[in-house]
Each structure stands twice: as C-alpha cells, then as structure tokens.
Amino acid sequence: MDFSILWTEFFGLTLDGIVVGAIYALVSLGYTLVYGVLRLINFAHSEIFMIGTFTSLGLSIVFGFTGLEEPLGIVLFLLVFLVMALASGIVSGMSAVLLEFVAYRRLRRRGASRLSSLISAIGASFFLVEFYRLTTESKDWDFPRMLSKDPIFSISSAYFTLDKIIILLGAFGLMFGLDRIINKTRLGRGIRAVSQDEKTAILMGVNVDRVISFTFLVGGVLAGFASTFYMLFYESTKFNVGFLLGISAFTAAVLGGIGNIRGALVGSFVLGLIQQYSSVVLGYNWRDVVTFVILVFVLLFKPTGLFGEALQRARV
Amino acid sequence: MLLEINDLKVSYGKIQAIKGISLNIKAGEIVTLVGANGAGKTTLLKTISGILKPAAGVIKFDGKDIQGIAPHNRVLEGLCQAPEGRGIFPGMTVLENLEMGKYARKDWKSELSEDIERIYTLFPRLKERQSQAGGTLSGGEQQMLSIGRALMSRPRLLLLDEPSMGLAPMFIQQIFKIIREIQSQGVSILLVEQNAAQALSCANRAYILETGNIVKEGAGKDLLNDDAIKKAYLGTGA
Ligand SMILES: Nc1ncnc2c1ncn2[C@@H]1O[C@H](COP(=O)(O)OP(=O)(O)OP(=O)(O)O)[C@@H](O)[C@H]1O
Ligand SMILES: [Mg+2]
Numbered sequence A: 001m002d003f004s005i006l007w008t009e010f011f012g013l014t015l016d017g018i019v020v021g022a023i024y025a026l027v028s029l030g031y032t033l034v035y036g037v038l039r040l041i042n043f044a045h046s047e048i049f050m051i052g053t054f055t056s057l058g059l060s061i062v063f064g065f066t067g068l069e070e071p072l073g074i075v076l077f078l079l080v081f082l083v084m085a086l087a088s089g090i091v092s093g094m095s096a097v098l099l100e101f102v103a104y105r106r107l108r109r110r111g112a113s114r115l116s117s118l119i120s121a122i123g124a125s126f127f128l129v130e131f132y133r134l135t136t137e138s139k140d141w142d143f144p145r146m147l148s149k150d151p152i153f154s155i156s157s158a159y160f161t162l163d164k165i166i167i168l169l170g171a172f173g174l175m176f177g178l179d180r181i182i183n184k185t186r187l188g189r190g191i192r193a194v195s196q197d198e199k200t201a202i203l204m205g206v207n208v209d210r211v212i213s214f215t216f217l218v219g220g221v222l223a224g225f226a227s228t229f230y231m232l233f234y235e236s237t238k239f240n241v242g243f244l245l246g247i248s249a250f251t252a253a254v255l256g257g258i259g260n261i262r263g264a265l266v267g268s269f270v271l272g273l274i275q276q277y278s279s280v281v282l283g284y285n286w287r288d289v290v291t292f293v294i295l296v297f298v299l300l301f302k303p304t305g306l307f308g309e310a311l312q313r314a315r316v
Numbered sequence B: 001m002l003l004e005i006n007d008l009k010v011s012y013g014k015i016q017a018i019k020g021i022s023l024n025i026k027a028g029e030i031v032t033l034v035g036a037n038g039a040g041k042t043t044l045l046k047t048i049s050g051i052l053k054p055a056a057g058v059i060k061f062d063g064k065d066i067q068g069i070a071p072h073n074r075v076l077e078g079l080c081q082a083p084e085g086r087g088i089f090p091g092m093t094v095l096e097n098l099e100m101g102k103y104a105r106k107d108w109k110s111e112l113s114e115d116i117e118r119i120y121t122l123f124p125r126l127k128e129r130q131s132q133a134g135g136t137l138s139g140g141e142q143q144m145l146s147i148g149r150a151l152m153s154r155p156r157l158l159l160l161d162e163p164s165m166g167l168a169p170m171f172i173q174q175i176f177k178i179i180r181e182i183q184s185q186g187v188s189i190l191l192v193e194q195n196a197a198q199a200l201s202c203a204n205r206a207y208i209l210e211t212g213n214i215v216k217e218g219a220g221k222d223l224l225n226d227d228a229i230k231k232a233y234l235g236t237g238a
Helices: A003-008 A010-038 A045-062 A074-109 A114-135 A162-184 A186-196 A198-203 A208-234 A241-256 A261-281 A284-301 A308-314 B041-049 B071-077 B094-100 B112-122 B124-128 B139-152 B169-184 B196-202 B220-224 B227-234
Strands: A151-155 A158-161 B003-012 B015-025 B030-035 B056-061 B079-082 B157-161 B188-193 B205-210 B213-219
Touching: A003 A010, A003 A261, A010 A045, A010 A074, A010 A158, A010 A162, A010 A186, A010 A208, A010 A241, A010 A261, A045 A074, A045 A114, A045 A208, A045 A241, A074 A114, A074 A162, A074 A208, A158 A162, A162 A186, A162 A208, A162 A261, A186 A198, A186 A208, A186 B094, A198 A208, A198 B071, A241 A261, A241 A284, A261 A284, B003 B041, B015 B030, B015 B041, B015 B205, B015 B213, B030 B041, B030 B169, B030 B196, B041 B079, B041 B157, B041 B188, B071 B079, B079 B139, B094 B112, B094 B139, B112 B124, B112 B139, B112 B169, B124 B139, B139 B157, B139 B169, B169 B188, B169 B196, B188 B196, B196 B220, B196 B227, B205 B220, B213 B220, B220 B227
Parallel strands: B030 B188, B030 B205, B079 B157, B157 B188
Antiparallel strands: A151 A158, B003 B015, B003 B056, B205 B213
C-alpha cells in the first residue's frame, strides 16, 4: 500500500473522482427514479446505458471519424458531440420505455410479485447483453479522439482537460434540468406522487401507467447522455460495458438511499472519489472489489443508505 | 340525481365486503354513511373512485354509468375523495399537496393561485404551514389538507372517509362546521363516519351500513332519534 501517491496526486484523483461520479450520478438517477415509482430494481438499466455507448459509437462511424488522427475544431466538436448525446439520449430513452412495456407492464397489470419482475428484469438484461455481444462481435470498440486531451489549466495535480470540463458542465446541467422536471412539471409531480403514495395519486387523477413510462424515459435519457460522456472520457466500449458501470451506479444509488434523488447524487460522487483514492492505494485492479465491498456492507449494515429515512423529505 | 348506486356488490377474493347495496345522492345534499368497523364503508368509497372494481351493480354519476371511466379520469368528471388515513404525500409541501388536487387537469396551472386562496380562506391554518412537508403536519392539519386538496379539483361530489378519525373534540366540531360550509358552496358530499352523532346531525340523509348491507336509511335527524340506532351507534339508548 502506498499512501504517498494519494497525497501527491490528491487533487488529480479528486477531479477524476468527481468526473466519474458525475457519470455515475446520471446513471444512478435511473435506478433510483424507477425504484421510487415501482419499488423495483431495473436490472436492465445498465444495458440501456450500453445501448447509448453504441449509439454514440455508431454515429462516430457514420460521420467517418473512425481512426481520426487530428482532433476536430472546438465548434465542430461541440456540434458533433451534441448530436451524439441527443441521439444516445433518445435511443436509450426509447429503449427504456420499450423495456418497461415489454418486460414489466404485463406483469404489473396481473399483480405479479416483485420477484417475478426482478427475474424479468434480469432476463431482459441477459437478452440485451447477448444481442449486443453477437451483433458487435464481442470486440472492444474504440471511440475516436475528437478532442485534444491537453490540459487547459491545472490546480496542483488536477489537470483540467476539455473533456472533463464538458462532462462536468453537461452533467450538472442535466441534474439541474431533472430537478426542474421533477419539481415543476405535471408529469414530474406525478413521479413524486406515485413514489410517495400510489393509491392517493390515482385518486388525484394521476395516470400511473403514463407516469411509469415517463419515469423510464427520463431515466433512459439520462443514461444515454451519460453514455456519450463515458465514451468521451474512456474512449472505448464493449457489449458488457454496462455491467461494471451499472454496478457502480447501482451501488451509488444504494449508498445514498435508493429512491432518494439527492442520495443518488451524493452517493455517486462519494463512490467516484472512493474508487479513485482506493485504486492508487490498493492498485487499480482493486477498484471493483472496493465497489462490491461497499455495496455488500451498505446492504448488510445500513440498507437505507447514507441518508436513510431521515431524508424522507428528499425522497423523489 | 347526482350519484345513483344500484345493487352494488364488491368482493375481495372470496370475501364479499359489499353485498348488494343501493344508494343515491341528490345534487346539493350531504349524505352520510354510518357503520361499524369493517362494515364496508371504505370499500364502497374505493369502488366509487374506481380503485376497486365491482363484482356486480351499477354506479351512475350525473346520469352516466362510470364503470368504463378509468379511476384517474373520474376526478375530471367531478368526483374527488379525501381518503381514509388522509393520504397526504409526506415528501411534498402543503402547497404542493394542494396543487396535486388539480393534477387531473392538463391546464392545472391556470387559476392555480385563485384555487389555493379559496382553500386558504376555508383553512387559514394551511396557509401558515404552506411550505412545511405534509408528513410533518399534525393529524388535524393533515385532515384539513386532505379535504382542501380534494376541493382543489372543484368536485361536484366530495367523498370523505372518516374525516373526524383520531381528532380532538374541538377539531371535530371545526371539521363538521367546514363540511357544512363546503355544502353551502354547492358541493354535494358523501360523508363516511363512525362518529354517528355528529354525522347524523350534519347530514340531510343517512344510510346505516352493517356488514355489507344497508339496514336503514332516512333523514339524518330521524335516525338520530331512532332507538335501535341510539343503542347501536350513539351509546345513549336504553
Ligand atoms: N384488501 C383487502 N383484502 C381482503 N379483505 C379486505 C380488504 N380490505 C378490506 N377488507 C375486508 O372488507 C371488509 C370491509 O372493509 P372496509 O375497509 O370497507 O371497512 P370500513 O367500514 O371502512 O371499516 P373502518 O371503519 O374500520 O374503516 C372488512 O371485513 C375487511 O376486513
Ligand atoms: Mg374504513
């Protein structure tokens, strides 16, 4: 164990932890929102993210950027990136809505048990992974470097590159947008109402099916945007990319208290930071072990997460 | 006739909770449904709101059979309920809870502040608490909020499920006073109560429900003086 690197690299690790945490946050919101309205862990959510990465990748191929040698100009880059993020958001969002329709809605109508829905979720996840494994030839797919990764400025060991800045601004913008949607729009209020008291929500005129579709749409769109940020940062994807990222985002949601929006955000940044710090102290290979250990410990000793029931107010 | 129920039967699996009851409410009336625990009062209200499906029978609202109308669309027809246990959204503020009363309307934001003010005039206490979380209100305040929220939808028929439950006598007086005030604004009310004395003296007409059957009906005042009812529900009989 080498703690000295932790001190010399502290600012750099912190910056990366926040960037990674921002990506987790966008994905973990999908877990937490769906859990709020359905009390169901949507195990296929990680695949909704994976579909987004391939959408961005697909566009980079269509645009002819494969094997790009020179980065794009900033204006062109922003334009291309925006198109990719929007396309991934739309594709992931629609996939999530379709997923709910195919894998959960009938079960719910028949009043099936939670366990059946969970099995259906895992089944849908397997189907999507295997489908993408076959159609993408199990390969690692590289995403072209469309943007120079030379630092713009630095604070101690924290090198601010354009990709990190864009991810942070984009993620915080989306979180702000989500907050507005949840708190100010009619369907957003519907999400909160169904999460807090479904029966009364119906009495107030809430169309629960529509609210559930909307919840999957919002969660899917956020995961889609997250997938484009992920591609910009890690520059590679594979059919199983959703697995570890999904576990991290899910752990973050549980860590913050599942069903709790603020909890998911805080949990994501805390987890992002812990992963960065622990991977220099223990070695990079231990990163996912640390994540699993956190998940197991939270579930065993504090299943309500960091904020527990005390933050009831903040529940969706 | 505003509400007409004919030979309604409702079951939970094999257990029949409502065994064929008929009941009606004219526009402008307060009608109370009195009955002991487990008589089927909540079951009836849930069926009117569409949360439960009847096994048989007809429910007509304003002359129209509402069986085919989805529960969430019944609010738009003019039916709204303040449910048993109040059903306050614990994580929403008082104001947000009230706003939920208008959810059924796509244009819920239009005339929103007028509607809110109308409720605050009826329940000034809610105005003082408007940014407090619903879950932290006292029982009485939650009851006011629940009734106020239902009124936000501008219902023609207000369904109240035991509004006096768990409240101190002074609060109960106040709730019943407000119920009469709501009636004077032209809203009809179906009032489910166990507090028979208060309910019967407040209502125009009353039905007595016993294990899923209506055993007596009549004007509120008459039932108040009925010996059998005095004995069973008012604890003042011989
Ligand atoms: N979900 C359910 N499943 C099975 N039986 C139920 C269910 N809900 C109610 N019942 C039964 O139906 C009967 C009527 O219940 P209901 O809640 O309508 O009574 P109530 O008149 O509202 O009583 P209270 O005054 O205690 O609220 C009771 O015998 C109750 O046990
Ligand atoms: Mg009841």
